[in-house]
Amino acid sequence: MSGDLVQPRRPFYTPREVSRHCTLTDLWVSYLGRVYDLTPLANQHRGDILLKPIIEAAGKDISHWFNPKTGDVKTCIDPQTGCLKYYTPQGRFLHVPPPVPTSDWDTSYGRPWWKDPFHEIGILSSKTRFIRIINTLTSQEHKLEVCSEENMWEILRRYLPYNAHASSYTWKFCGVPLDMDKTLQENGVQDEDQEFDELKIDSDLFTPSIHLYFNDDLTES
Template identity: 70%
Template sequence: MEVFRSRYYSPEEVSVHNRPGDLWVSFLGRVYDLTPLAKEYKGDLLLKPLLEAAGKDISHWFNPKTQDIQTHIDPLTGCLKYYTPQGRFIHIPPPLPRSDWANDFGQPWWKDPKYEVGVLSAKTRRIRIINTLTSQDQLLDVCSEETMWEILHRYLPYNAHAASYTWKYEGVNLDMDRNLQQNHIPDEDEEFYNLGMDADDFTPAILLYFNDDLTEF
């Protein structure tokens, strides 16, 4: 059976991957799993900045226009160099030529698509899913870009037969190929914030109605 993999990740989901053996970062709206890189360079001092950044967003390391590491003019040499105030890291060349540094690694890790695992969500939302058959009430944090099918997969740990239900909001069947906003489930967090109200007190509720076919992923 094909394993489902999320396309979108929240900053909170990225943040738990914060160890040498499980090292994720995000930058410029994308999420990267650098665990294989950390294993390859285990014990290398150039790995330290990445270990310190594990689980974090490092977009400030990059020039969004060039999609490359920030650069500056080296005051000693007058040459254009990568700007790494957090310390030189893997695939960044040394400031001066050295015989012990090889540039035969191919693409630097920040340009290598093999490390990319998904998209960093621009906004997470909290929803309530109520199983009308069992009265189970589950709060779920989801990515605003996710379709209802993707949200269903997030909900599977709480109900393995979630696909055997019709999903409804305010009595209307949801289009499972669309996201919350496209299904007219508004995001009112900002409005509640401006009114000084707690948005969690008004979490939208999605109701599940059993179809009796026991679909299981």
């Protein structure tokens, strides 16, 4: 088996992975298809009341906060002033100006956090799926949730905690070696979740199985 394990693109994350980062010292969110690590922001503004809505949203998708066309926070007309303002029903948060002019509003923060690419760490998967990986050498089996957009090398990386020598195996589906540069779908491993759902069939009973066959070269990944 050959292949370059250097990852040339942003990693994909499942919503479940994002949800695990839900504390003040480990704070991720997702919005508009991207995943962001806001831990540095939380550390910088610890104790600020405007951080509260962000803390409450830790580990969640907050796309509903934003206008998908502009990438900015949604706006509305203030019924009292008749002026355009940010729409924040969950409470005003960091870098959102007060609804009325005030002399103590600090605008020196530069770019608002939701437009700062520094916080972006990856892409939120639009569709996840489960697969079983069976090591034919040891008969060990693991069920993994993977992103449908990931190629086999990226899925291999997910499997490394269970088998550090994963790249020393040939990965096969129905006896056919998989192209590690392609996705599961591109390799003919169809995602039938929707069909199973329509037929009221438990998809857990039909999870696709990937079989690993040990090669001669024992190369730790």
